[in-house]
Amino acid sequence: MAKELIRLVNCQMAFDDEIVLDSINLYINDKEFLTLLGPSGCGKTTTLRLIGGFLKPTSGDVLFDGERINDVPPHRRKVNTVFQKYALFPHLDVYDNIAFGLRIAKLSEDEIDRRVTEMLGIVSLKGFEDRKISSLSGGQQQRVAIARALVNRPKVLLLDEPLGALDLRLRKDMQNELKRIQQAMGITFIYVTHDQEEALSMSDTIVVMDKGKIQQIGRPEDIYNEPKNAFVADFIGESNILDGIMRADRLVEFFGRRFECVDSGFEKDEPVDVVIRPEDIDIVSPESGHLCGTVTSVTFKGVHYDTIVDFKGFKWLIQTTDFCPVGSVIGIKLNPEDIHIMKKSEYSGMFGDYSSYSAEYDEIADPEFDGEEDGSGEKEDARDED
Numbered sequence: 001m002a003k004e005l006i007r008l009v010n011c012q013m014a015f016d017d018e019i020v021l022d023s024i025n026l027y028i029n030d031k032e033f034l035t036l037l038g039p040s041g042c043g044k045t046t047t048l049r050l051i052g053g054f055l056k057p058t059s060g061d062v063l064f065d066g067e068r069i070n071d072v073p074p075h076r077r078k079v080n081t082v083f084q085k086y087a088l089f090p091h092l093d094v095y096d097n098i099a100f101g102l103r104i105a106k107l108s109e110d111e112i113d114r115r116v117t118e119m120l121g122i123v124s125l126k127g128f129e130d131r132k133i134s135s136l137s138g139g140q141q142q143r144v145a146i147a148r149a150l151v152n153r154p155k156v157l158l159l160d161e162p163l164g165a166l167d168l169r170l171r172k173d174m175q176n177e178l179k180r181i182q183q184a185m186g187i188t189f190i191y192v193t194h195d196q197e198e199a200l201s202m203s204d205t206i207v208v209m210d211k212g213k214i215q216q217i218g219r220p221e222d223i224y225n226e227p228k229n230a231f232v233a234d235f236i237g238e239s240n241i242l243d244g245i246m247r248a249d250r251l252v253e254f255f256g257r258r259f260e261c262v263d264s265g266f267e268k269d270e271p272v273d274v275v276i277r278p279e280d281i282d283i284v285s286p287e288s289g290h291l292c293g294t295v296t297s298v299t300f301k302g303v304h305y306d307t308i309v310d311f312k313g314f315k316w317l318i319q320t321t322d323f324c325p326v327g328s329v330i331g332i333k334l335n336p337e338d339i340h341i342m343k344k345s346e347y348s349g350m351f352g353d354y355s356s357y358s359a360e361y362d363e364i365a366d367p368e369f370d371g372e373e374d375g376s377g378e379k380e381d382a383r384d385e386d
Contacts, residue, residue, distance in 0.1 A: 002029040005155065005188055006051060011060035013046050013212075020046050022212040023060070028190060028205075030155075033182050035191045035199040038209035039235070044192045045160055047209070051190060052158050053077050078155040084164045086145035088133045094120075095129040098147045105152070119147040122184050124177070139170045139177075146181060156188045163198065175201050196236050200224065208232050229342055233275045234351035240281075240316045241352025244274040244341070252341055255291060255311060259334055263341035273342040275352075278306075278319040280338035289331015295324045308354050315354040 006028040013021035021043045028034050036044035049055040050062055053074035061068050069077060088097050098119055102112045120126045123143040133141060142162060149157055159178075163171045179202045182189045193199055199206050200220045208215045208223060208231075216228040227233035230241050244254035249264035254274050266272060286292045296315065297308040307318045309330060316332075324330050 002032070004028070005030040005032075005065060006190075007063040008047070008050065009061040009063065011047075011050060011057045011062065013043075013050065013055065014058045020212055021050075021057075024212075024214060026207065026214065026217070028188060030188055031186055032204050033179065033189045033191065033202060034205045034207065035193060035203040036207050036209060037193060037196065037199040037235075038215075039194055042209040043212040044194075044207075044209050048081075048158050048160055048190060048192050051156070052079055052081050079158060080149040080152060080154040080156075081158040081160065082142075082145050082149050082162050084161045086141050086162075088141060088144055088148075090133050092133070093129065094125060094131050094133070094136070094144055097133065097144055098151050101148065101152050115151050116147075119151045122150070122181060123147045137170075138166050139174055142166070142174060143177070146178075150181075150185060150187075154187065156190060157182075159189060159191045161192055161194075163193075163195075171198070178202060200236070208235065210235075226340065227275060227342065229345040230273050230275075230347040230349075230351050231345075233273075233340075233342065234347075238278050238317055238319070239352055240276045240278065240354075242274040242276070242314070243349075244272045246270045246272050246341065250336070252339065257290065259290065259339055260336040261339040261341055262336050263339075266341065266343075271344055273344060273348055275340040275342060276316075276334065276338060278317040279304075280335075281316070281318045281320070282333040282335075283318065283320055283322050283324065284331045284333050286329050286331040288333070290333055292329060292331050295326050295328050295330060298324065298326055317354045 004027050008024050008026045011021055011024045012019065024043070024047060036047055038044050046055065050057055053069070053072060056070055062070055064077065089100065092100070095116055098116045099112050102115060120129065123146055125140065125143055125147065128136070128140070133144070136144065145162070163174050166174060175198055178189070191202065203220055205217065206220055206223050207217050210231050216223060216232045218226075223232065224236050227236060227239075233239040233241055242254045244252045246266040246269065247253050247258060248268060249266075250261055252259055252261050252263075252272065252274060291311055293309040293311040293316070295307055296310050299306040304319045304321050305323055307320055307324055309316050309318055309332070318332070
């Protein structure tokens with residue numbers, strides 16, 4: 001069973017009476033790769049800084065191995081941080097950059113050499129010992145920063161958007177590299193990003209945040225397939241989010257039609273948000289579809305087409321390998337397992353209509369169509385504990 005390493009208990013953070021973190025409750029396990037994910041200003045970096053000791057919570061407690069560490073300064077915590085700006089020493093070579101903290105700690109040169117050599121192997125930089133920092137690529141500099149942070153053998157490594165300065169290809173390579181390093185070292189990584197793909201590809205656990213609150217915590221698959229509210233559904237991937245009514249267990253109504261689904265436990269006739277992922281929609285002929293609509297836009301994305309379809313004024317995104325020209329009328333089929341039901345929340349009605357997918361779509365007149373009803377929608381919450 002996983003061992004708990006860090007716990008935040010009712011942590012609140014306020015700057016000049018503005019609440020940045022609103023009573024966060026969260027635990028992080030030993031050897032876990034946990035990602036704090038959310039838009040700018042959601043509180044994820046503030047949470048990281050509380051754990052690192054760079055900030056002290058306005059109220060609440062930070063626990064490490066069961067001990068309260070609110071007043072423990074950063075240099076006395078078993079935690080190191082890698083920032084987006086790596087802050088490497090340009091006048092030192094790779095070896096001396098990595099060895100810097102060990103020399104401050106007055107370790108013997110033999111021990112320093114053993115540890116630095118070990119870290120160079122882990123971050124795949126053997127043979128780079130004598131290189132100047134200015135001669136390294138962005139990805140290599142990042143690996144030096146990680147090696148320098150790990151050589152002191154912290155129990156936790158905090159990473160604050162460390163891939164933000166890298167180009168797309170290098171970022172993808174480094175995502176795999178970071179996960180490999182974390183597993184090789186067997187320590188806890190706490191990673192901050194606003195990039196959903198980064199979070200999904202690397203994490204054991206994702207904490208989705210917005211407005212200083214935890215919206216949902218779970219494994220990447222669960223966050224994607226079972227979002228708790230419309231904010232999570234919209235932030236993690238693309239989503240069509242509709243207004244619906246739960247007529248009975250496993251039976252939802254939207255657009256004036258009833259659909260079988262796999263969700264239960266809602267009140268009879270409870271208003272709900274319905275999430276349908278663009279890749280889960282099957283295009284069929286209009287006469288055999290559950291719903292019919294008119295294609296208003298098609299964008300080629302390489303492996304699929306992003307197809308915007310107007311269903312009586314509410315525009316859906318469908319991701320399909322079938323090309324459907326603008327102006328064509330299509331049918332769609334929905335399987336019960338592709339319809340996800342969420343409780344209403346403060347985010348309901350804010351996301352999910354692709355009318356503004358691009359500025360040019362706004363100028364397209366609403367097309368005619370077969371006649372059902374209308375929709376849109378969302379829910380909320382959190383391993384955040386009450």
